[in-house]
Amino acid sequence: MKNSTKGFNFWFNMFILVGMIVAVCIVNWFKLQEPDVVAIKQIIIAVGAVMGVVNTVLVANGNIWTFLFGVIDVCICSYANYDSGNMGQFLQHVLYFLPMQFVGLWQWRKRGAGVKVNEDGSKETVKVRARRLCPKHWGYVIVGFVFGTAIAYGILYWIDMSQFNAGRIAEVDKAKLLLDASVVVLNIIGQILLSLAYADQWFIWNMVNVFSIMLWTNRLTADASSYTVVMIVKYSFYLLNSINGLRIWLKLSKEGSSELPEKAGCC
Numbered sequence: 001m002k003n004s005t006k007g008f009n010f011w012f013n014m015f016i017l018v019g020m021i022v023a024v025c026i027v028n029w030f031k032l033q034e035p036d037v038v039a040i041k042q043i044i045i046a047v048g049a050v051m052g053v054v055n056t057v058l059v060a061n062g063n064i065w066t067f068l069f070g071v072i073d074v075c076i077c078s079y080a081n082y083d084s085g086n087m088g089q090f091l092q093h094v095l096y097f098l099p100m101q102f103v104g105l106w107q108w109r110k111r112g113a114g115v116k117v118n119e120d121g122s123k124e125t126v127k128v129r130a131r132r133l134c135p136k137h138w139g140y141v142i143v144g145f146v147f148g149t150a151i152a153y154g155i156l157y158w159i160d161m162s163q164f165n166a167g168r169i170a171e172v173d174k175a176k177l178l179l180d181a182s183v184v185v186l187n188i189i190g191q192i193l194l195s196l197a198y199a200d201q202w203f204i205w206n207m208v209n210v211f212s213i214m215l216w217t218n219r220l221t222a223d224a225s226s227y228t229v230v231m232i233v234k235y236s237f238y239l240l241n242s243i244n245g246l247r248i249w250l251k252l253s254k255e256g257s258s259e260l261p262e263k264a265g266c267c
Helices: 003-029 041-061 066-083 087-110 135-163 172-194 203-223 225-257
Strands: 114-117 123-126
Touching: 003 041, 003 225, 041 135, 066 087, 114 225, 123 135, 135 172, 172 203, 203 225
Parallel strands: none
Antiparallel strands: 114 123
């Protein structure tokens, strides 16, 4: 049973990685034919999309090398957001997601993740010992999400109203703003749970990926730019991986609880 699970994980991971690379290559082949596309920028964004999927596949498998690819992904996403004028997303990536990669590296090492040298000299990657949120902590997460979304929505609404009054946009899409605010806050919560090795992060990431696909699809109808298509493909693969990640981490949390009952289980 254990070998069959390992086999499934291997082939599923290969499907995600190969599928992502093929999808990005196809998208970029057509997009690079367009006369107004800057080739180097498009290639950089495509590489970032692939690095992001490698990052999430490693997270799903509890592999500490995820943070190396996480740094690369965050840096490229920061560039893409800066170049497209999304200063809020740019600052969020630089000031929050980038430092949290190093916080996660530190926390995961404390929870056993790393590379172990066996007696015969061979090296083995050790997965992180995952844990679960207590009902009380889930309450904190829900309250934080509600208040955080309200604050983020207020800020985004103020920004869009300012642009509307200045004649830069035709209307204020309140539904889109609410969805955007929810994604921002869920990303923040998900990254905290990821860095602290909570299996419950995958409930959050599934929501993030569904909402992100909706956001980028909505943007595609108004702005069919090259990076928009890449982002839709990227988050579609993220969703498949996050569903599998939930399955793996629920198992890791049970194993961690049996190994470190005073620390690795709930809370």
